[in-house]
Amino acid sequence: MSAYNRFIEDAAIRFELGHRARWVVRVITAWVDSHPQGLDGLQQQFEQVGLGARFHSWRHPTRLALPIVASELERALGAHTLAMIAHRSGMSPGAFRVVACHLLPGVVGLLSSPTGLDPSTPPTRRARLATPRPLITGGAASRAMYGMALRSLLWTLAVVAVLAVTAWLQLKARTPLWTAQEIPREHDARLSLHQQGTQMQVEGNLPRETDRRRVWNALSAVHGRQNLHGSISLDPRARPAPWLDRLIDDLPVLRGDGLQLAFEGPQLRIDTSGMGDAQRLAISRQLRQDFSALEMSGLWGPGLAALAQLPADADAAQRINALNLTTLKFQPGSTELTGDSRQTLTAVAAALRGVPAGSRVEVAAHTDSAGSTEGNRQLSQLRADALAQALQEHGVAADVLVPAGYGHDHPVADNRSEEGRARNRRVTYRTLQ
Incomplete structure (x- = not known):
């Protein structure tokens, strides 16, 4: 091959x-x-x-x-x-x-x-330019020029005929010879949802009337029209909302007293502080699963909660235990973190900046079993290197980090199921002697 x-x-x-x-x-x-x-x-x-x-x-x-x-x-x-x-x-x-x-x-x-x-x-x-072309001389040149002139004349007649027929058809159909100018897009579409009890406050702007109606009808079906307040304005200068279809599908599960979501272009701000822990975790998991391309803030999970509760004088072991509860995800086959991982990256960097002086922390990337052993090991090493670089940009000292890529050598779940493969695609941390 x-x-x-x-x-x-x-x-x-x-x-x-x-x-x-x-x-x-x-x-x-x-x-x-x-x-x-x-x-x-x-x-x-x-x-x-x-x-x-x-x-x-x-x-x-x-x-x-x-x-x-x-x-x-x-x-x-x-x-x-x-x-x-x-x-x-x-x-x-x-x-x-x-x-x-x-x-x-x-x-x-x-x-x-x-x-x-x-x-x-x-x-x-x-x-093609380097290919030599035969020279044309004498009578052959005259015949070639005559043939070229004849072909040019025929092509000209054909173009004139096509233009004449096109003009006649347009005149016959009374079709204007212009097209509508596209409206320039100047800002992002926006939509915010805030649920208080059974009442839902809705604000935003979308570029198309069909989008406004789809969102409003979907919210009415979930919460009841009598419980909706606010409005969604029509704004032709807003850019299309790439998250709209997925949001409409998820509205039945994205609900709960105190939930606040604010979509704006490629960003999503989340506030679940008024909800119970189980609901906060379920909402955050759903959002990370379906909107991973967006840059999110306000996510909640065991890892982020553990890092937030660390005391200022926490030792290295406490910090490592909390770090291993976090979830960082990469784009498929890439070293680039997904948008929903940026908040976690900031929290991880804050925890690593507080490790005692002289500590060495291994930042290890793992993959699932899809692909070759060597390919997965190389990809995981590149991911670990990229993560270490991102952490340094967030203020973590370079001599603290030891990036390592293990490929699929250390699975923690069955690679025969999608859930197991997702668990195996992970980042782990441990202190080194």
């Missing part, structure tokens, strides 16, 4: 793309190959934003390819370019950003290797 086919098979398994993996890889390959200055020009784009070392490592397959996260990839290529490639590959922009972080380094490596290219890949522009 060629390196190209092995790369596609690995992408199909790791990202659950199935038969679409070959098409996605071809789209990325064609885009890279279409760059006017080739790989050197693309490398310059990465160098301009301080990511030249990453790209350079991809062009040398014998070296360890440095990872890249979605925000860095967007900084190098631009959101518009990523959205365009995602559209061509048939994927949503969010899912494509994650997949591209892992496929682009491999594609660059294949294009850099003369034996790694897909045999069916069309020649590049440089190869």
